[in-house]
Amino acid sequence: MTxxxxxxxxxxGWNRPQVIEPDGEGELLEVAxxxxxxxxxxxxxxxxxxxxxxxxxLKPVFGYLHRNHEKIAExxxxxxxxxxxxxxxxxxxxxxNWAYALAVEKLVGQVVPERAEYIRVILAELTxxxxxxxxxxxxxxxxxxxxxxxxxxxxxxxxxxxxxESLTGSRMMxxxxxxxxxRVDVSASWLDATRKVVAGLPxxxxxxxxxxxxxxxxxxxxxxxxxxxxxxxxxxxxxxPMLRGSGVNxxxxxxxxxxxxxxxxxxxxxxxxxxxxDRYMVRILEMRESIKIIEQAxxxxxAGPIMDTRAKLRGFRPKPGEAYGRIEAPKxxxxxxxxxxxxxxxxxxxxxxxxxxNLTILEDMCLGHNVADVVLxxxxxxxxxxxxxx
Amino acid sequence: MKTVExxxxxxxxxxxxxxxxxxxxxxxxxQHSLRIAPQSAVAVAKFLRDDADLAFDFLSNVTGVDWxxxxxxxxxxxxxxxxxxxxxxxxxxxxxxxxxxxxxxRKRIESGCLxxxxxxxxxxxxxxxxxxxxxxxxxxxxxxxxxxTPVWRSAELQEREVFDLYGVVFGGHPDLRxxxxxxxxxxxxxxxxxxxxxxxxxxxxxxxxxxxxAQERENREQRTEGPRDRGLAAG
Numbered sequence: 001m002t003x004x005x006x007x008x009x010x011x012x013g014w015n016r017p018q019v020i021e022p023d024g025e026g027e028l029l030e031v032a033x034x035x036x037x038x039x040x041x042x043x044x045x046x047x048x049x050x051x052x053x054x055x056x057x058l059k060p061v062f063g064y065l066h067r068n069h070e071k072i073a074e075x076x077x078x079x080x081x082x083x084x085x086x087x088x089x090x091x092x093x094x095x096x097n098w099a100y101a102l103a104v105e106k107l108v109g110q111v112v113p114e115r116a117e118y119i120r121v122i123l124a125e126l127t128x129x130x131x132x133x134x135x136x137x138x139x140x141x142x143x144x145x146x147x148x149x150x151x152x153x154x155x156x157x158x159x160x161x162x163x164x165e166s167l168t169g170s171r172m173m174x175x176x177x178x179x180x181x182x183r184v185d186v187s188a189s190w191l192d193a194t195r196k197v198v199a200g201l202p203x204x205x206x207x208x209x210x211x212x213x214x215x216x217x218x219x220x221x222x223x224x225x226x227x228x229x230x231x232x233x234x235x236x237x238x239x240x241p242m243l244r245g246s247g248v249n250x251x252x253x254x255x256x257x258x259x260x261x262x263x264x265x266x267x268x269x270x271x272x273x274x275x276x277x278d279r280y281m282v283r284i285l286e287m288r289e290s291i292k293i294i295e296q297a298x299x300x301x302x303a304g305p306i307m308d309t310r311a312k313l314r315g316f317r318p319k320p321g322e323a324y325g326r327i328e329a330p331k332x333x334x335x336x337x338x339x340x341x342x343x344x345x346x347x348x349x350x351x352x353x354x355x356x357x358n359l360t361i362l363e364d365m366c367l368g369h370n371v372a373d374v375v376l377x378x379x380x381x382x383x384x385x386x387x388x389x390x
Numbered sequence: 391m392k393t394v395e396x397x398x399x400x401x402x403x404x405x406x407x408x409x410x411x412x413x414x415x416x417x418x419x420x421q422h423s424l425r426i427a428p429q430s431a432v433a434v435a436k437f438l439r440d441d442a443d444l445a446f447d448f449l450s451n452v453t454g455v456d457w458x459x460x461x462x463x464x465x466x467x468x469x470x471x472x473x474x475x476x477x478x479x480x481x482x483x484x485x486x487x488x489x490x491x492x493x494x495x496r497k498r499i500e501s502g503c504l505x506x507x508x509x510x511x512x513x514x515x516x517x518x519x520x521x522x523x524x525x526x527x528x529x530x531x532x533x534x535x536x537x538x539t540p541v542w543r544s545a546e547l548q549e550r551e552v553f554d555l556y557g558v559v560f561g562g563h564p565d566l567r568x569x570x571x572x573x574x575x576x577x578x579x580x581x582x583x584x585x586x587x588x589x590x591x592x593x594x595x596x597x598x599x600x601x602x603x604a605q606e607r608e609n610r611e612q613r614t615e616g617p618r619d620r621g622l623a624a625g
Binding site: 062063066068070071106107108109232234235236237238239248250255318319320321322323324325326333335337339340347348350352356357359360361389390 | 415416417418419421447448449450451453455507509513516519521542543544545546547548555568569570571572579580584
């Protein structure tokens, strides 16, 4: 097999995927992985061309779960889209809520009370822990370790979802945040329960890591596979653990200091090689940092109101203008872009989906690897199809 | 970060004839933007990415906005010569042309356009966002814009999405196909004048209400010349 550069693309260097030519023996085999392949986390298709076992071309096919979320939101009032954002990345509904609330707050210039900011941080970081744990669980499941690590992750996720349920009334479709605050206040008993769960999290991460990090099979399958170079990662708009796994120090929590993230001490874990193992490790370490943030937030949580007193729920009409708000969601940079024409509905409502944009470089990462590795590389991107297709 | 006005000046200094226009944002976010001329867009984008001070290496968000044709009613004051009967010098009535100001309502159609919005950040300098906008000439036949995918790879899927849902044709895009809708689909669902097909809930064997609606639609399409194929008819 020879690797040649595409002539037209040489000018741009690393901007386009390299072209891999088959070795000329035998024919290319075209495989449609998906839309119902169990490793695709939903309905997603990869049209793969194989030369023997090796991938020479890979084209992702989207849209099986498309319901035009943006169009629906443009026909509804601002608040009416809040429960619908839960359905984007249904693993992390609370961070979706936050990103949308943040964009609207930027648009109208609302200030969120202290207590609500702390509650948002606690919930977002709990979301991050459960998302990373289960995404690692799925990754290991795709490696062939059926069940055990995923069940370990889900055992912990279940505890966090119970907390969400007792606070918001729903395990996954939380619909909790509002423009200028949160919907209901946290009770003392909820805080006690959260403290208990958070106290158990470090032991869970330790156990998870003892089980996996030095596992021979995991290291053999993940190290040096699916390498993403930092220059390409930045240029392709990759964000979240994928970007930091490639060693780029960029975390919206540290860069934008949205909410009150400048008050907490936490570090940004970075990868060295940009392979699957680094992404796995970044997620493990991010869980540890998230636990630290939750502990600090629970310690400092002030008393006070949870809603901006001037916030208007009915007849909410922002002045004409536009705003782009973004947060560091567990999967990457989740942004909302809104244009208001002064009416009840947003004139333009756009979701910047990290899951979709992180798939831009899927082909680059998979070329030249075995078809079995495609499953792992795809799993290490950590996507949810509800957000990819919207 | 430099202010948007300073960036505008820097672009104009580096790319002659860039045609950059400042667009103010009156909302609380105060994220002002720059409208760039399509013909110099790639040069401007390369400058923004490669300039050492600006270093906008991270294209976060690409999106389309539809601005349909607007009918604007304006009241215009018009001077007009009107013949009036006035008293002549010798006591007789004389017709004389007189200049008079009349108010008139005029309707004009402001032609709409499709707009593409880019949100840029810098990973190295940790600043942003810079908002770039580009407009097509109209919404029907001149919907070409240059693709910024050769400059920022992250535009690849997002420009495909704008092409799919809005119908902006990006020249220079390496792989411009529909992203979310299927290939046989004909319309652009995010446009504001998009009408949902009435056989929305398509069934392989239509019956009852669905059958009635399907037949009505078929009759209507036979009557009107050149039906807009919504892509569902073929099944």
